[in-house]
Amino acid sequence: MTSSVWLNADFSLRVVINSETKPWVPSPQPGVERRMLDRIGDEKARATSIVRYAPAASFPAHEHPGGEEILVLSGTFAEGSTLHSAGTYLRNPPGSAHQPGSPAGCIIFVKLWQMNPADRATVCVNTRDATRWHHLIDRAVCPLYEGFGERVQVLRLQPGALLLPEGNDAGAELLVLQGSLLEAGHTLPQGAWLRLPPGDGLGVEAGPEGAELYLKAGHLRELIDLPPAR
Known part of the structure; x- marks a missing residue:
């Protein structure tokens, strides 16, 4: 790969972008x-x-x-x-x-x-297929892939449900597909993309209308220790 473009290439840093803007x-x-x-x-x-x-x-x-x-x-x-x-x-x-x-x-x-x-x-995977979903107390989960330390899923969170109730030990990445997320009084709307280093994002919860989102975890594990891009 060539390296002429470096954008948000330090994986140890949090990134929050409203992609729709x-x-x-x-x-x-x-x-x-x-x-x-x-x-x-x-x-x-x-x-x-x-x-x-x-x-x-x-x-x-x-x-x-x-x-x-x-x-x-x-x-x-x-x-x-x-x-x-x-x-x-x-x-x-x-x-x-x-x-x-x-x-x-x-x-x-x-x-x-x-x-x-x-x-x-x-x-x-067709995430619109109802048989793909597992329903829990405050969320529904559509598993997409798991392997090589990586897990990918689509989540539907009930209003107020925590995004990462089990913690964030290896970093995570998400895209808000519908609804919104809330963190410390700030709204993360539909289209928001977040890349969270380990230990970050533990206070993020679904907004008043709930949220549907793509969530990927584990794939940043090896990249976080890389030096920042120059």
Whole structure:
């Protein structure tokens, strides 16, 4: 990977971004724009982004040496002739290839080059499928992936429910999909993206309307000890 872009690249630091207030930045491919959240590298980067496809926009077929993780936020995302509706979670392992696009337009949450090189799991989960959910006292959980010390899930929190009731020993990352979170009187609205180092975020709770969010933990464990990017 090249290293021409460094954005929120010190993993020991908390980052809170309202992604919906960030400008859309054109990608090299016509009709595809992105909101960058963190990034190390140029076009072949370790990156976290919100990506928007205009109708009929697509990328040529290509490989992902470091793997790719996708959550379809709205519209319909395509991999070749396979269509994925809003709420679909995809995990394409290191060395996989696809031809992404969208027939009618879509917005997706994307994480690139953030998987263990030995990970070979291909995952496709429809989070709108009620049978995928486990219901607890103050939340419902849709498991998406667990392996190599990493756990990914979508949560639906009841109003006032703590985000991390069991603590945060290895760092966590989340994207608010619906509703809001509250912390020390501050509101984290739909579209807020948080990257929390170990021990952080323990006071975050769901807002008065509850919250639905993507939550990923464990993947920062090795990165937190890296020196800050220069």
